Amino acid sequence: METISIIDASKHVDEEVRIGVWLTNKRSSGKIAFLQLRDGTAFFQGVVVKSNVSAAVFALAKEVRQEESLYVTGTIHQDKRSHFGYEIEISEIEKVGASEDYPITPKEHGVDFLMDHRHLWLRSKRQFAVMQIRNEIIRATYEFFNKEGFIKIDAPILTGSAPEGTTELFHTKYFDKDAYLSQSGQLYEEAGAMAYGKVFSFGPTFRAEKSKTRRHLIEFWMIEPEMAFMHQEQSLEVQERYIAFLVQGVLDNCQYELKLLERDPEVLRRYTELPYPRISYDEAIQLLTDSGEFPDVKWGDDFGSPEETFLAEHFSKPVFVVNYPKAIKPFYMKPHPTRTDVVICADLLAPEGYGEIIGGSERATDVRYLTEQIKKAGLDEKDYEWYLDLRRYGSVPHSGFGLGLERAVTWITGEEHIREAIPFPRLLNRIYP
RNA sequence: UGCUCAGUAGUUCAGUGGUAGAAUAAUUGACUGUUAAUCAAGAGGUCGUAGGUUCGAAUCCUACCUGAGCAGCCA
Numbered sequence: 001m002e003t004i005s006i007i008d009a010s011k012h013v014d015e016e017v018r019i020g021v022w023l024t025n026k027r028s029s030g031k032i033a034f035l036q037l038r039d040g041t042a043f044f045q046g047v048v049v050k051s052n053v054s055a056a057v058f059a060l061a062k063e064v065r066q067e068e069s070l071y072v073t074g075t076i077h078q079d080k081r082s083h084f085g086y087e088i089e090i091s092e093i094e095k096v097g098a099s100e101d102y103p104i105t106p107k108e109h110g111v112d113f114l115m116d117h118r119h120l121w122l123r124s125k126r127q128f129a130v131m132q133i134r135n136e137i138i139r140a141t142y143e144f145f146n147k148e149g150f151i152k153i154d155a156p157i158l159t160g161s162a163p164e165g166t167t168e169l170f171h172t173k174y175f176d177k178d179a180y181l182s183q184s185g186q187l188y189e190e191a192g193a194m195a196y197g198k199v200f201s202f203g204p205t206f207r208a209e210k211s212k213t214r215r216h217l218i219e220f221w222m223i224e225p226e227m228a229f230m231h232q233e234q235s236l237e238v239q240e241r242y243i244a245f246l247v248q249g250v251l252d253n254c255q256y257e258l259k260l261l262e263r264d265p266e267v268l269r270r271y272t273e274l275p276y277p278r279i280s281y282d283e284a285i286q287l288l289t290d291s292g293e294f295p296d297v298k299w300g301d302d303f304g305s306p307e308e309t310f311l312a313e314h315f316s317k318p319v320f321v322v323n324y325p326k327a328i329k330p331f332y333m334k335p336h337p338t339r340t341d342v343v344i345c346a347d348l349l350a351p352e353g354y355g356e357i358i359g360g361s362e363r364a365t366d367v368r369y370l371t372e373q374i375k376k377a378g379l380d381e382k383d384y385e386w387y388l389d390l391r392r393y394g395s396v397p398h399s400g401f402g403l404g405l406e407r408a409v410t411w412i413t414g415e416e417h418i419r420e421a422i423p424f425p426r427l428l429n430r431i432y433p
Numbered sequence: 434u435g436c437u438c439a440g441u442a443g444u445u446c447a448g449u450g451g452u453a454g455a456a457u458a459a460u461u462g463a464c465u466g467u468u469a470a471u472c473a474a475g476a477g478g479u480c481g482u483a484g485g486u487u488c489g490a491a492u493c494c495u496a497c498c499u500g501a502g503c504a505g506c507c508a
Contacts, residue, residue, distance in 0.1 A: 034470090108444080113444070216506080302507095418508095430500095
């Protein structure tokens with residue numbers, strides 16, 4: 001007899017199989033018991049009919065408790081009454097691990113309680129679906145960049161200085177020296193691009209900001225591609241192809257999960273249609289002003305979340321906002337060829353109120369300009385000698401961008417809050433479990 | 434960090450000055466197709482912490498702790 005996974009039930013109809021499972025819930029009457037089962041691949045139901053099994057098996061079916069682990073043996077049936085389409089009629093039950101007073105019941109729970117039990121919360125249906133989709137996005141990311149000729153170059157997590165100098169960093173010690181946890185691998189990816197052409201990094205990122213919103217994590221995962229011999233317009237094409245590829249991957253491989261989340265695939269399908277609209281920062285300001293909803297907005301301001309939401313809703317597709325004012329962007333962005341007030345950059349705003357999911361730019365190539373910018377930003381030139389070397393030895397036009405994995409997961413799954421898009425979220429004042 | 438709101442049974446909440454409540458989970462029993470199953474029974478509490486007002490405080494006041502929503506910062 002074969003031991004199978006629930007997800008493969010459709011391939012074993014009318015066969016007797018064995019499955020290792022946990023019990024999520026149960027209902028029973030005097031003559032029949034319904035065991036709700038999960039095995040990490042899917043959720044379905046086991047049916048125990050008293051007249052078809054031994055007294056001992058039926059008694060066990062009636063007393064088995066939430067989240068106990070079991071081996072169940074039985075026959076797979078196709079059944080329209082099952083939400084999954086298949087169920088198992090159980091003939092044998094073997095108890096593996098006991099469970100008493102499982103804290104997370106099938107009823108409602110508050111956020112704080114669930115977060116305190118995140119290690120158990122991950123077992124529930126919604127979290128299962130989100131993590132499966134997160135995994136698909138990770139898988140599709142590797143496939144996309146490999147397909148497009150990128151190689152993965154890992155940026156360091158411990159750094160000796162602040163890459164952008166702007167946001168707050170986690171401070172630690174590196175033996176007797178100061179060190180910081182990485183808030184971006186970008187500068188290192190630029191070195192990688194000069195060595196290998198098209199590269200990307202995919203790793204954890206740390207921001208010691210007191211952020212307390214549905215879009216921010218203290219620790220999150222970022223994908224940062226960097227491409228040599230590439231101008232911004234071509235980079236935007238890579239970006240939109242990448243996003244459409246992620247969404248298509250989820251549509252192709254996660255229909256079951258989308259159904260569990262009640263996420264409409266038709267909405268997602270529209271996000272695979274390219275190109276995405278591009279508007280300039282100037283036009284964005286004009287749109288906001290014309291709407292009458294943002295009386296205080298003026299040229300030179302950065303957009304807050306209400307502004308981002310308005311702009312993305314206006315197009316009902318992801319939208320690139322290009323060429324922001326130089327004053328509100330980091331030092332390494334390429335200056336505009338004919339204007340001194342803006343830089344060559346773009347943010348990709350996701351629709352449905354999810355805000356910025358990509359930030360990217362063409363990078364400055366002139367060593368003198370960059371040195372000046374570093375000084376203006378109040379950074380120590382010594383820390384950036386290696387970065388300036390990239391311009392001293394065969395500088396080329398190059399562009400790159402950063403995608404926040406959890407923001408993409410939150411948007412594609414349609415979740416309310418980013419904390420559910422990562423297995424163990426690090427939030428302001430939360431580092432347990 | 435600022436503004437707003439909240440902390441009462443394992444959980445989700447009601448109770449706004451006079452003996453601590455409901456639903457649900459867990460426990461026991463009934464029921465052959467349940468989908469948050471249903472029905473019945475018993476059980477379950479340091480009302481976030483400390484201080485104050487009062488004959489009397491879960492309730493009013495002060496401080497602190499914890500969390501949530503929104504904002505800023507950004508991916």
